[in-house]
Amino acid sequence: MPLLDIRDLSVTFATSTGAFKAVDGVDISVDAGEVLSIVGESGSGKSVAMLAVMGLLPPTATVTAAHMEFDGVDLKTASKRRRREIIGRDISMIFQEPMSSLNPCFTVGFQIGEALKTHLGLGRSERKKRAIELLSLVGIPEPEKRLSAFPHQLSGGMSQRVMIAMAISCRPKLLIADEPTTALDVTIQAQILDLLVDLQKETEMGLVLITHDMGVVAETAQRVVVQYAGKQVERQDVTGLFDAPHHPYTAALLDALPDRATGDRLPAIPGVVPGQGDRPTGCLFNPRCAFADERCRTVEPPRQPPELGEALCHYPLHTGEAAA
Amino acid sequence: MTDQTVTETAADTTRSSRSARRAMLKEFWYYFSENKGAVAGLFVFLTLVIVALLAPLLAPYSPDQQFRDSLLVPPVWDADGKAAFLLGTDAVGRDVLSRLIYGARYSLVIGLVVVTLALVSGILLGLVAGFFRGWVDTVIMRLMDVILAFPSLLLALVLVAILGPGLRNAMIAIALVLQPHFVRLTRASVLSEKNKDYVVSARVAGAGKVRLMTRTILPNCLAPLIVQATLSFSTAILDVAALGFLGMGAQPPTPEWGTMLADSREFITRAPWLVTLPGVAILVTVLAINLVGDGLRDTLDPKLKRS
């Protein structure tokens, strides 16, 4: 049984101009010790799905799901209190902007100790001991000194390390990392990714890595979900995805990788992810797809079998075509 | 780009700027009208303006006319009230309703005069400070700090004590203590706008200093100034009424609301309506203006979250 099992998850936001479906019929399952990557452009709803799992969406959002279970607990029926016990202890999350994700008014030590106190009921000295342990675990030098530091005294990379230390403080079973390296310098990005992967291996926790960077996916993930405009357009393991993408969108994303590009210009996907007002009929990707025909523009595409990457496409690509 | 296209585009801009302005006004009204409180405030305020303008037509009597046989008559809903005096009469037999109606004139004129004085002098000083920097800036801003260091009403009180009690001096004093806010706002906007591209390009195009200040920069600082002016309008009415209440503002028998309150203090037990009514008038006026001010603030500048 998977650690996290979600089926047919949809999230709708009530906006001043009407309802907007940010996530549409998404299935996600993560096993213990597994790294799943969710890939997509901004606006594809990849973060929203995981925020829904965490219960972090604003009240304007409506979450529906056929099934939503974590570690044997039905999240749909669990009380708020029960969910709060799980959140921050068994599932934790780190975010894109480490600098603004730490509270500027409290010390690093206090913020790490909070989850320890709330979930594990540790006393003051135990909290301090564990916080030092965690800080050295995430590679922060002089952890005793850093405990009394305020967030504004830390760099972006340091802040993200502190965020990770906070997230893993209660030894979670699942860690959700929402674009953890996007806001960081390129040199720091690799360090933070390595840290996440190392920690994941050491602690055997599940890791959901949300990113828009195919390079990150290649380095870390075992399985990949490609999301577009709130829908999952392809689901594959990482080798299969990189060798033989079946959805034109996945193929286009891969073509945009610098080390895969042929010729001297980096191919880009024309256009943007459709928003609330401009959702096309038929396949959501059709306005930007090189292969789209009349059927794509009128009929919603079916889900292809696993051999074809469960692609949501009328004309899934085959290996030969993808290479062409 | 050739010279000809430049002039053509310039002509286009002037033509389109008029319709753009109309579109802006339309958009402004759309957002402003979303705020029901602000619209209600505007309605009350406009009503007050009409009442003030038409005071001689609306008021049943002259504000100074004394009915010696009808002293301290309570309002009409009281058992002892008389239909002739809807809101009763004061200690010398003057009709309270008529005095309140004429009082609206005073309050609105007070607000208008004080805000105009403070706004004009504040904008001038702020533009000068922000534009010339250096010692001129330092002197002006330190002077504003000094004015702001005093509790406003206290400083106004002392100023009136020097200048002599009276409505005119009260207005000058209040304008003086309100004006530093405009100076600071204008200067801050000038400093932040000064280095923006459009100002630099205007300067490169050869616009003179005065033109830069008044034509290029000032219109872009207007939003916070309008909001501040509206809020100062209500502060001016309140503070001048307070000075009137303390006996340093408008002098009796002027039907100014604060002065009316001061006159009626001794009748607080015998004729409570004399105390209640002018206060209600002040509160409603100030509240209406503040509602409009809040609405303007939210519409014009969502980032401007002052209170």
Place this chain on the structure above:
Amino acid sequence: MLRFLLHRFGILIPTFIGVSIVTFAFIRVLPGDPILLLAGERGVTPERYAQLQELLGFDRPLVVQYWDYLWAILHGDFGTSLVSKQPVLDEFLARFPATLELSLCAMFLAVIIGIPAGVIAAVKRGSIYDQSIMTTALVGYSMPIFWWGLLLIILFSVTLGWTPVSGRISLMYYFPQVTGFMLIDSLLSGEKGAFASAVSHLILPSIVLGTIPLAVIARQTRSAMLEVLGEDYVRTARAKGLSSGRIVGLHALRNALIPVVTVIGLQVGVMMAGAILTETIFSWPGVGKWMLDSVFKRDYPVVQGGLLLIAAVVMVVNLMVDLLYGFINPRIRQG
């Protein structure tokens, strides 16, 4: 933190000098002969005139006069009242505790009601609570407090007879002033009912003086909370599984308080202005009423000295608020 304080102090000193120049200039810009004005309507004998002229040094150059004035101030000499012949500083110190007690109580009310009200309004944004709190705050903010005081007197003193109309304590109690704070002195006196009497005298003036700060604090707290509640670190706190009480009351409020403290500091000056009105309405023997009385009596040295002393108090309080601001904002404390 030190640099921050030095910076604030650096602004304070020129401001104080400016304030002293203004108060110095005050008597000189009065139209007419300042000595005749000082002497009031009774006029002066020629001997008294010469005496005053020498005493006040009006025959010397302005710069010298100002220097002497500043020198005297720095030595605690703020002039002498023409009416009571007492030093202005002594008169001020005798009345200041009454104003301070009233202001502290008013600010206490404003803070303990205003901050929770603002927090509730922000958390329940758009609800009926939010709407009624914000409407009430706007009415409070627009309130002519001199009228509000009279209204409360009509209701609670005249109609219901619950509270006294004026003064700090009932005349039946007499005890030595130890601290100058009636609440404390009445307790120290051990007289039965004295404390209750002091409280009942203090309550209405505190409400009146606290109304505008209360409204301003509630409005500011709400807008600061709304901003903070949308911040990433609040989401982080939620992601930790903390209770909503802890998220709102600790993580969000702690940050929202930073701008609120600034606003509280600005209200001190507003309260000093409000004290003139409040003390007048309730015959509260504080510095506000003293100033107004002196204006009416044309006791110009008192007006001059009082103005300077009150401005100095406001500046000192603002410096203390800056300290507090630095203390609650780690960026400045550790900066």
